[in-house]
Amino acid sequence: MKKNIITTVYIKEILDTIRDRKTLVSSLLLPVLLIPVLILGMTKIQMMLADSEKEKQLNVVIEQMPAGFEQALSLDSAIVIKTLGEGAAPIDSVNKENIDGYLKFSPDFLTQIDSLKSGGVDLYVKSTNTAASDRISKVLDSYKADLLATRIQKINFNPVLLEPMRINKVDLASDKEQFGKFAGGFLPYIFVIMCFLGCLYPGLDVTSGEKERGTLETLLTVPASRFQIIIGKVLAVATFGFIAAALSTSSMFLAVQFIEDIPQELIDLLVSVLTPQFILLLMCMIIPLSIFFAALICAIAIRANSFKEAQSYVTPLNFVIILPAAIAMTPGIAFDWTTVFIPILNISLATKEIIAGTIDYTKFAVLMLTLIGLALVSVMFSVKEFSKEKNILK
DSSP states (O other): OHHHHHHHHHHHHHHHHHHOHHHHIIIIIHHHHHHHHHHHHHHHHHHHHHHHHHHSOEEEEEESOOTTHHHHHTTOTTEEEOOOOTTOOHHHHHHTTSSSEEEEEOTTHHHHHHTTSOOOEEEEOOTTOHHHHHHHHHHHHHHHHHHHHHHHHHTTOOGGGGOSOOOOOOOOOOHHHHHHHHHTTHHHHHHHHHHHHHHHHHHHIIIIIHHHHTHHHHHTTSSOOHHHHHHHHHHHHHHHHHHHHHHHHHHHHHHHTTSTTOOHHHHHHHHHHOOHHHHHHHHHHHHHHHHHHHHHHHHHHTTOSSHHHHHHHHTTHHHHHHHHHHHTTSTTOOOSTTGGGSTTHHHHHHHHHHHHTOOOHHHHHHHHHHHHHHHHHHHHHHHHHHTOHHHHOO
């Protein structure tokens, strides 16, 4: 009987949420559409900015330019040599961003070079102008390489003597391991946030929303315990969180394949990551995570007398959830016996290992026990809050 009542409440909340367009859009449609738009949009913008930076004209003042430097400048046709007006200070012009850079060769530059010594050159740029700094430095490096080659030829020196040791670095990490370490932190960041957002609005609606509409008191008149009612509500909210996480993850993988100029090797690697094992392990983590979020949101939102008030109560949870997910993207943070017990962080780190194919199943089992325990505690907390008369009656 108890199971039937919980199922009835569950189905009732699912249907009510589906009928509510506002909640449905914010909990399901938004996560699915937002991720591809963000990925495609950000990638397109970054590519456009990178192309524009390469083609952008750089205005550079060169003082006492030595012979032969013009050939190095020809490597970047967008660098234009400028002459400042009388009395204008080149360094001030760089500071004021009237010019992009200032090169000042020493008066005896070529004399020093001919004497097999080091010629001096000062480069004035603003570090905030990354494109100018990189492109001018590349020209200088090319000129330096030409001077070195000429010098080696002049003294009849064998350049092999400058390399007493040759290092042949062999990377033993597989493509999946490299991809896991690189993108594994971003993927859980997405599905954790979307799982929370998927639970958020349905969780607010089935608690404070019903209390505000006066339908919660009516629901309490049916022959069902409060335990049965809140469990049905939590499971319904968790369902939307699970679906949001699953759809956002799927849409992200699909969106990457539509990015222009993406190497076919990367697409093949993404396809190889989507193994039944990866999907199964990911779903195993998302299920208790969804229940945890759903129960926690319901427990907090039931204290509020209105939907708007509940939003203010739940908003701080965003920071609590985002922080550990962001920490997982920090280099040096590993999935070990310390981090396996830290909620959210353990999921993010485990996802890296799953993608890389290096997951330790003993640690994963402990992670699952931690998540299940956390979900049970949050459910107990939700049941406790729902049992209080002051939280139920408006």
